[in-house]
Amino acid sequence: MDLGTGLPLHNNMLGPLATLQVHHIFPKAVLNAHGYGRGEVNAVANFCFLTQNTNLAIGKKNPQDYLAEVQAKYPGALESQWIPTDPDLWTPERYPDFLAARRRLLADAANIDQLVEWGCVEPLIDSEIADPETGAVLAVAEAFWPDGLQPGQGAPVVLELDEDAANLARLEELGFEVYTSVSALRGRVRRRNEEAALVTVPDA
Structure with missing residues (x-):
């Protein structure tokens, strides 16, 4: 599901900003500001798919802010992309724990x-x-x-x-x-x- 609309994702979505893009769940700017290196920032477990429109709307928002909005507005959207739903993991300080938790969810799936x-x-x-x-x-x-x-x-x-x-x-x-x-x-x-x-x- 798209985190900005709650709609299922697919390659043939209509609209000028509906193409799929790879999104950093923790934005690069947020992680860079907290001293994480390039390899950590670009960890594949930090990626998910979004529409271009949603990717632009999220921009540099902190995960603890926008993931909470997604969880409230679109129940099941985070789970559909195997994103940990524990808010304690959505802070930059817990980023390594977030990656470990998401890798475990993907492996379990x-x-x-x-x-x-x-x-x-x-x-x-x-x-x-x-x-x-x-x-x-x-x-x-x-x-x-x-x-x-x-x-x-x-x-x-x-x-x-x-x-x-x-x-x-x-x-x-x-x-x-x-x-x-x-x-x-x-x-x-x-x-x-x-x-x-x-x-x-x-x-x-």
Whole structure:
């Protein structure tokens, strides 16, 4: 959901300022003023998707101000983008804790622990994937296995739960194996394990 309107996000939204943009949840100006470095400011866990209009409206506002407004006006909007709802985490002083909490929410949404138990390597969480030719952001994936589910085995794997906010066609054109639901990815892992071990992996 868009944090400024409460409407679902998708690539074909109408209007001159309705295109999707990557937004810093904690604005760069706020974090820079509190001494955070570039790597911390541009942590992928600090990104979400918004319409251009909402991105401009938020500008340099402090998260403790605008996130509180979003939570009051559009219940469920923060949760839809896996943004921690604890107001204590919305201050610059708690920014590292905010990042840790958001990474955990993203990992939980993707059932990462279970996939690792089934033999997958740890993925990159909330990972920005750019087009190697143009540099354009194709997705901010909930989970990304750049070397395959196991190192050197298969194509890079992307779990993108917000398919309308990503360029899935381009990812697939580049050879990425793309999943838009946890159940589909889990099914793929179960089949792989069954083929490899000739045993059935039970449903969770």
